[in-house]
Amino acid sequence: MDIPAMAEAVARGDRRMLARAITLIESSRPADRQAARELLTALPDRPAMRIGLSGTPGVGKSTFIESFGLMLVEAGHRVAVLAVDPSSARSGGSILGDKTRMEHLSRHPGAFIRPSPSQSQLGGVARRTREAIRLCEAAGHDVVLVETVGVGQSETMVADMTDLFVLLLAPGGGDELQGVKRGIMEIADLILVNKADGDLRATAIRTVADYAGALRLLRKRNQDPEGWPQALPVSALDAQGLAEAWTALSALYDWRRDEGVLARTRAAQAVTWLEREIEAGLHARLARDPRLADLMPDLRARVAGGTLPAEAAAETALDALLGTASHTP
Amino acid sequence: MDIPAMAEAVARGDRRMLARAITLIESSRPADRQAARELLTALPDRPAMRIGLSGTPGVGKSTFIESFGLMLVEAGHRVAVLAVDPSSARSGGSILGDKTRMEHLSRHPGAFIRPSPSQSQLGGVARRTREAIRLCEAAGHDVVLVETVGVGQSETMVADMTDLFVLLLAPGGGDELQGVKRGIMEIADLILVNKADGDLRATAIRTVADYAGALRLLRKRNQDPEGWPQALPVSALDAQGLAEAWTALSALYDWRRDEGVLARTRAAQAVTWLEREIEAGLHARLARDPRLADLMPDLRARVAGGTLPAEAAAETALDALLGTASHTP
Numbered sequence: 001m002d003i004p005a006m007a008e009a010v011a012r013g014d015r016r017m018l019a020r021a022i023t024l025i026e027s028s029r030p031a032d033r034q035a036a037r038e039l040l041t042a043l044p045d046r047p048a049m050r051i052g053l054s055g056t057p058g059v060g061k062s063t064f065i066e067s068f069g070l071m072l073v074e075a076g077h078r079v080a081v082l083a084v085d086p087s088s089a090r091s092g093g094s095i096l097g098d099k100t101r102m103e104h105l106s107r108h109p110g111a112f113i114r115p116s117p118s119q120s121q122l123g124g125v126a127r128r129t130r131e132a133i134r135l136c137e138a139a140g141h142d143v144v145l146v147e148t149v150g151v152g153q154s155e156t157m158v159a160d161m162t163d164l165f166v167l168l169l170a171p172g173g174g175d176e177l178q179g180v181k182r183g184i185m186e187i188a189d190l191i192l193v194n195k196a197d198g199d200l201r202a203t204a205i206r207t208v209a210d211y212a213g214a215l216r217l218l219r220k221r222n223q224d225p226e227g228w229p230q231a232l233p234v235s236a237l238d239a240q241g242l243a244e245a246w247t248a249l250s251a252l253y254d255w256r257r258d259e260g261v262l263a264r265t266r267a268a269q270a271v272t273w274l275e276r277e278i279e280a281g282l283h284a285r286l287a288r289d290p291r292l293a294d295l296m297p298d299l300r301a302r303v304a305g306g307t308l309p310a311e312a313a314a315e316t317a318l319d320a321l322l323g324t325a326s327h328t329p
Numbered sequence: 330m331d332i333p334a335m336a337e338a339v340a341r342g343d344r345r346m347l348a349r350a351i352t353l354i355e356s357s358r359p360a361d362r363q364a365a366r367e368l369l370t371a372l373p374d375r376p377a378m379r380i381g382l383s384g385t386p387g388v389g390k391s392t393f394i395e396s397f398g399l400m401l402v403e404a405g406h407r408v409a410v411l412a413v414d415p416s417s418a419r420s421g422g423s424i425l426g427d428k429t430r431m432e433h434l435s436r437h438p439g440a441f442i443r444p445s446p447s448q449s450q451l452g453g454v455a456r457r458t459r460e461a462i463r464l465c466e467a468a469g470h471d472v473v474l475v476e477t478v479g480v481g482q483s484e485t486m487v488a489d490m491t492d493l494f495v496l497l498l499a500p501g502g503g504d505e506l507q508g509v510k511r512g513i514m515e516i517a518d519l520i521l522v523n524k525a526d527g528d529l530r531a532t533a534i535r536t537v538a539d540y541a542g543a544l545r546l547l548r549k550r551n552q553d554p555e556g557w558p559q560a561l562p563v564s565a566l567d568a569q570g571l572a573e574a575w576t577a578l579s580a581l582y583d584w585r586r587d588e589g590v591l592a593r594t595r596a597a598q599a600v601t602w603l604e605r606e607i608e609a610g611l612h613a614r615l616a617r618d619p620r621l622a623d624l625m626p627d628l629r630a631r632v633a634g635g636t637l638p639a640e641a642a643a644e645t646a647l648d649a650l651l652g653t654a655s656h657t658p
Contacts, residue, residue: 037640045635131640153482267633274632277643282611285651303603304596306374311366311460314606321651322614 007042013140025131043138052158053147055168060194062101064236073110080136083116084148126157159187166190171204189229196233204233225255291320336371342469354460372467381487382476384497389523391430393565400571402439409465412445413477455486488516495519500533518558525562533562554584620649
């Protein structure tokens, strides 16, 4: 593969090449990983506004992304949508329906939509998604939406790679009833109560007021301006409230950028990423380290047979890998 | 610490020494880990019936364990109860209320109750809990109950260290309404619908019938006898249905033992444990490996400053730790 040519095409905004580049970084073959590292190093650094988005199934996430994304691309933005779905990660398949559910957005030349990578571990998905964000940014997208579903761990992961976090909720019902974990409420910068249309409009407005109060109590950070986090009503179906949501998000983003909060957050996220990369790299190397390959079948058999405790076997394996020096107290 | 004396006292069934031994294995200080390994090696191997137990908050888990445990100790069994609470793990505290909520059981000489260890990671809790099970078994407990709460990951973890898995549910409502993940239904051997008393009795009986049907559809394993998994009604409050639940569990246990299923499952669990131990050991060693300690501050600073990609920094760290040989394709 011609990596410099790929980097050049991605940086030029070639969507087909961007898709191929993401496929490359999603591969776990060692040769592809090497090529992926070269590609990432060759690409320009153009940080976009990175927005994490979560919401439980049925809340209208796809419709929201379609409407919100269309508004942005029609205003001249270039929008990338990446999906992180831990359940699809588990079953090994990606979200196939995504593009068809975002029919107009996916066809717009200013938008790029990529379903969730099929990886066996959430950690693997995290690594690929971080790298995919960088690719989309290098390709000139100035807004990157990272979508996930409400199961706790994946939200934390997405919040660790984005600048702003949006939680989409349905009108009425408490957050518990909507299956939203308290921890997710705590990381949300903006709650959007969707379906503020037709019969549900009044309920949605009331729900917004409820959450606005709750959010300020929950939030402990004092790194945000007065009045944040916020809650607003939207109707993805009628495309109502989307401009207000964008104005609010942009204001918070600008404030954080001007106050240096954004730079500090991104630096901290990069260090977290480093730690995750070390863990992921260890896993990958463990699986093919010749020192372990020789040892593991025997250790496994003895542990399974009950003649060797698991912890003692693990010590043996680690000593073989790292040397005994590394665990002197 | 006199490890042989501690091992002898634990094997004799000394409850105070068992508690001290568990405190020892919960410590992550390298000297304590060494002592813990010696202790585990010195102890006799007396596998008990290991029962995993889960249920969402409010379903009456503590009351159930109190009633079920009392029935067993009064019949001459020695029962140990270990709690795994990932949320307490996160906040760093253990479940303080446990013993008081199981007032009679905790005072019975045939019972031993231990709240969740305070560990920062679920992986750490898993390691300690597996070792605590072994300690309780060595101390002569023939039934070990490992209790957890309904958040998915912790159930899988507990199922990976027990012989049988019991899910406690409330009458009425679907499993989704009760916040039970489909994956947990799939690992349950026995569903007990609690609160089958007073006004709720009829609802509980109906719920049992609903689940009994659903369970057989869900279950893919053909390693169980005809008619399993089962659903039964119980009332922890009135101590009704507990003997039936025990009879059912014992029958399944005996069948699995006689058919060799138990031995195979335990062998597979031991191998899983080995893999987890290697991961946990790597984490611990990484934190204090001198080769990394010299390198990390500089790598962290460069990654945070944006002058070095996280993945390249991770490769540098891993090469320092494992040598470049380990990642040739």
